[in-house]
Amino acid sequence: MSDSKLQQEQREQEQALSKVRDRIDEIDREIHRLLNERARCAQTVAEIKTKGGTEAAVFYRPEREAQVLRKVMSRNEGPLPDQEVARLFREVMSVCLALEQPLDVVFLGPEANFTQQAALKHFGHSVRCNALGSLESVFRDVEAGHADFGVVPIENAEDGVVNHALDLFSRFNLNICGEVELRTHQHLLMAQPSEIDRLDVIYAHPFAINQCRHWIEARCADVKCVEVESNAEAARLAAESSTAAAIGGDISADLFNLEVAQANIEDQPDSLTRYLVVGRQAVSASGQDKTSILLMAHDRPGALYELLEPFRKRNISLTRVESRAAPQSAWDMLFYVDFEGHEESAGVAELLKELESGSVELKRLGSYPKAVL
Template identity: 50%
Template sequence: MTDNTDKPLDLASLRQRIDSIDSELLRLISERADCAAQVAQVKTADDPDAVFYRPEREAQVLRRVMERNPGPLNGEEMARLFREIMSACLALEKPIKVAYLGPEGTFTQQAALKHFGHSAISLPMAAIDEVFREVEAGAVNYGVVPVENSTEGVVNNTLDSFMDSGLHISGEVVLRIHHHLLVSNITRQDKISRIYSHPQSFAQCRKWLDAHYPHAERVAVSSNAEAARLVKTEWHSAAIAGDMAAQLYGLDRVAEKIEDRPDNSTRFLIIGNESVPPSGHDKTSIVVAMRNQPGVLHGLLEPFHRHAIDLTRLETRPSRNGVWTYVFFIDFKGHVDDPAVAGVLEAVKQHASDMKVLGSYPVGVL
């Protein structure tokens, strides 16, 4: 590296330059935080119940950061840094309260922090329906729930909760899931005879376990974080869990990334009480009830083909409200405010027994 005179910079000069850049960063971040506080004042003056967090605005900012990032940090890493700055600035206006499927240390908490940043107040719930209830009651601003895993498929409890709820989907998070075999400081690694984990984690690591611990007892528990907690007290056991659980309970990794598929990932949904305006790169989710009769699936899907709308997911569930009635959960690209999407929804209504828009929301950025 050289300065304007093309003379090589020594270590002391480089450190001095870093200190100068850090001072400028500090000034700019403080200026941004002050501006965010002024935004809060303007919003509150116009509306005492103003909404401070805007999912579409956050998505637009993060996309712009990734598009304009000159490097050498990659776009996603730069967006993560901005995510935390935005989270801290938003907390000056009004801290966001987020309920997630707990306990602490789960992948759902990791998804919540990835989406909202570490300045959000995250609250663990014991079950998915409790997350929905907390959001509906207004005790928290948003909830985070898992909806599908690339290996094990959909999370039915989440789909069932949407059938009975009036909440909106306001965002999505896709999280790469890495499982580790964890032990405590009292574990005798040559005597491991019991392994704790969530049933889905066992399924995602089945081949690895068959190859390395074929005779160990596999004990299913309510969460990977609970598995990590149990290992702290047993000398002959291990747990399958992720990074957050390992850090929370102070466990060591015996083996890393033991999932059978390297692309193993889980998609989480952000649920809230408000609908989300278009961000420019959106997705819509709907639930449709249909009678089981010839040609029903063709009638449901034909409008999407006619209006050139891309489907991203289609799931079928038996309806709990009628015999031989099926419920389709459909994700597709676009926003309900788009004319083409509006045309599709109107056509689907004509074939459906019932249809509900679960939400239009920004496609996950991080």
């Protein structure tokens, strides 16, 4: 090919690229304009809600946000995947809500753990997140009004239900306002991934090391592993050296400006953890909801069958049943039950009424939207 012909093709390519880039700039300006218009609408919503000086205005509506995200996914035509588009809108809603009323969210710490990652997945990155040292502190802060919402782990694929959380639900008067499902991927994080061949130390929480033991033994058998107290400490130490790494999730990389040198190094990549969002407000129906309850009963033959029979009669699908001894109670057994439907619906309302009239003690934990993301 002659130089003149090559130059002509390069000019034509540059002209074509220039047209596409100009169009991208136009689209970006329109997106920017619409984002600001949406933000101004959010401010107007806040003004309407606070008109008259009422302190009872509810700014965060879990059912409304779930409905918006479902609509986003249902109308998406690609090429962006449904989940990615929904995540973009989640962040837009988060920053707009912060203009109305910033949310304070507490979670079971320490910082940079998967519970914080679940909180940000659910609320977006414009909330104010604070780590607390115990599940009880999370429940107490929310009940006392020091925080708007709390995020707590409730179950994972390996260990089942977090029993201490069930005990706290029986003690505190809070509602479940939402759920988050999170795949707990562990990554090898480095400040300079290009230096991975010179890696000489891996910092990690003992739990993370156990989750990734097979990968470590196969790929980094000669690298020193140092146990630390938290994912945040591991990431902080890795950020200080080009030949050090940390094991942690996406949030550790984000908070400490690390890059993923090796992704998904956990031994069980399909591990799924479920988190609950607790708050003081009741949540209206979103159209695709769950309800959670605690049932306290005496331990006797047939007790569980009697508890579950009302669900069968109404063809209500159970999504989780967990039992354990009831702590510090006149009752013998504590049953945690998740099922499909909202307590405002006729069938669920009848179910709860029947359960309350039986030989059990029932505590309603709340109805809330099914996890969208």
